[in-house]
Every structure is written in structure tokens, then in C-alpha cells.
Amino acid sequence: MYTAKGKLDTNILLKQYSPLVRRLAHQMIARLPANVELDDLVQVGMIGLTDALSRFDAAHGVQFETFATQRIRGAMLDELRGGDWLSRGTRRQQREIEEAMHKAEQKLGRSASESEIAAAMGVSLSEYQDALTKVRGTQLVYLEDIGGGEDGDDYLDRHVADHANNPTALLQDARMRSALVEAIKALPEREAYVMSMYYEHDMNLKEIAAVLKVTESRVCQLHSQAIARLRVKLREH
Known part of the structure; x- marks a missing residue:
């Protein structure tokens, strides 16, 4: 990984760690609306990786992958914050799907089908499925679930960012983990x-689509719907 002059070979390291960039991009895009392009995140992530290579100092006692992950994720988040990529309408749709699902399941006493959820929303099945595609499965726990604010809060911090104060840390709680396991079983x-x-x-949408013999769009819809069901269940705990 060093050049003839004893310096780190940036090209080799960029190639070596590019899979890390793609993995982080895949993890992040699963929580974002459909209009965010994977290739855009990867491109920005590679810039973050390049920055990490130029700034890394092994003397600080931090592993390069840990340092690079922070830089890559930070670059992606900065890019998303700088763009007009999320409408308030999309956030509103997320809540509407969950509310309709809860209403339908309370009435039926069982998991509601897509057509039943669509009916509870007052839309056609195709309109409901389009909404599922647009919201693209989101994170299980948001700050608003534990007393946070409304639309004025930073969506990225609630849905995507991965740091010590992220509410997903709640999932480390034994009661929450147990509730999640039971919700997934149901x-x-x-x-x-x-x-x-x-x-x-750790399969991506394309791989899952091949296994289920459906389109990637359909997998996205199923994922969004599953996340909505889990969020409805977790609110009860």
C-alpha cells in the first residue's frame, strides 16, 4: 500500500476501501426517499474516503476503517442536508401510512392487507403502493417517538445519522429488543x-427481488410496509 517513495498509495487504498463506501451508501439509502440516487451517495462517499486518507493519523490510536466510516458518512449527510431531497409531503405520507395501518389493524384484530390499508387511507391500491415506494422504508425509532419535535427537526438526524445520541440506541434495551423480535415474528x-x-x-434490493421473483420496486414496497408495521407495534412498548 506504499509507493516507491514510501508514501501511502492513495489509488490502492481507494480501491481497497470502495466496498466500504458502497456498503454505507446501501445502508443509508434504505432509509431515504426513492428520489435519492445510490450512485450519488457513492460518489460523495468516495470524496469522504479521499478526505479520510489525507487526514488519517495512526498515531491517534484509531483504526483507519473507523475513521473512514465517520468521514464517509459525514460527507453523505452533508450532501443530503445541502440538497432539497425530502418534501414535507413525504414525511406526512409516512405518518399517514402508519396511522391507517394502525386503524385497520385495530378494527380487524389482525395484520391488515395492502388493500385494507389503502381503504383505511381512502386511496386505491395502486396509489397506496406508490406511496410505499416513495417513502422507502424508514428507520424504526425517531426522536419524535420519544418526545421530539415535529417537521422542524432535522430529518437526517432522526432517520439516518448514526451516532451516540441516535434514538436507535433504544434498541439496545432488552425490553425494546424483545418487542422487536416479537413484532418481526408477527x-x-x-x-x-x-x-x-x-x-x-445483508442482501440488497436487487438480490432479494431475484429470490422472491419480483421487481426491486416491489421489494421496496414490502420493506416499507414491514417497517411501518414494526413502528406501529413498537409504539405499544
Whole structure:
């Protein structure tokens, strides 16, 4: 990884750590609206990786991958904050889906089907599925769930950022973890498969689509719907 002059070979390191950039981009884009392009995140992430290579100092006792991950993720978040990529309408749709799902399931006493959720929202099945695609599965726990603010809060901090104060730390709590496991078990079979393949086996949407023999868009819809079901269940704990 060093040049003939004894310096770090940036080109070799960029190639070596580019899979890290793609992995972080895939993790992040799963929590973002459909209009955010994966390639855009990867491109910005590579800039973050280059910055990490220029700034890294092993004398500080931090592993390069840990340092690079922070720089890459930070570059992606900065880019997203700088763009007009999320409408308030999309946030509102997320809440509407969850509220309709809760209403339908309270009435039926079981998991509601897509058509039943659509009916509770007062829209057609195709309109509901379009909404699922647009919201693109979001994070399980938001600050608003534990007393945070409304639309004025930073969406990225609530949905994407990964730091010590992120509310996903709640999932480390034994009660929350137990509730999550039970909620996943109660998911409709196909949605449970999607969650397992995505989170346990680290498969991307294209790979899951190939296994289920459906389109990537359909996998995105199933993922969004599964996340909405889990959020509805977790609010009860």
C-alpha cells in the first residue's frame, strides 16, 4: 500500500476501501426517499474516503476503517442536508401510512392487507403502493417517538445519522429488543422474508427481488410496509 517513495498509495487504498463506501451508501439509502440516487451517495462517499486518507493519523490510536466510516458518512449527510431531497409531503405520507395501518389493524384484530390499508387511507391500491415506494422504508425509532419535535427537526438526524445520541440506541434495551423480535415474528410471511434477507443476510434490493421473483420496486414496497408495521407495534412498548 506504499509507493516507491514510501508514501501511502492513495489509488490502492481507494480501491481497497470502495466496498466500504458502497456498503454505507446501501445502508443509508434504505432509509431515504426513492428520489435519492445510490450512485450519488457513492460518489460523495468516495470524496469522504479521499478526505479520510489525507487526514488519517495512526498515531491517534484509531483504526483507519473507523475513521473512514465517520468521514464517509459525514460527507453523505452533508450532501443530503445541502440538497432539497425530502418534501414535507413525504414525511406526512409516512405518518399517514402508519396511522391507517394502525386503524385497520385495530378494527380487524389482525395484520391488515395492502388493500385494507389503502381503504383505511381512502386511496386505491395502486396509489397506496406508490406511496410505499416513495417513502422507502424508514428507520424504526425517531426522536419524535420519544418526545421530539415535529417537521422542524432535522430529518437526517432522526432517520439516518448514526451516532451516540441516535434514538436507535433504544434498541439496545432488552425490553425494546424483545418487542422487536416479537413484532418481526408477527409480520406477514413475505415481509418477514424481506426483513431477514435485508438485515440478517445483508442482501440488497436487487438480490432479494431475484429470490422472491419480483421487481426491486416491489421489494421496496414490502420493506416499507414491514417497517411501518414494526413502528406501529413498537409504539405499544
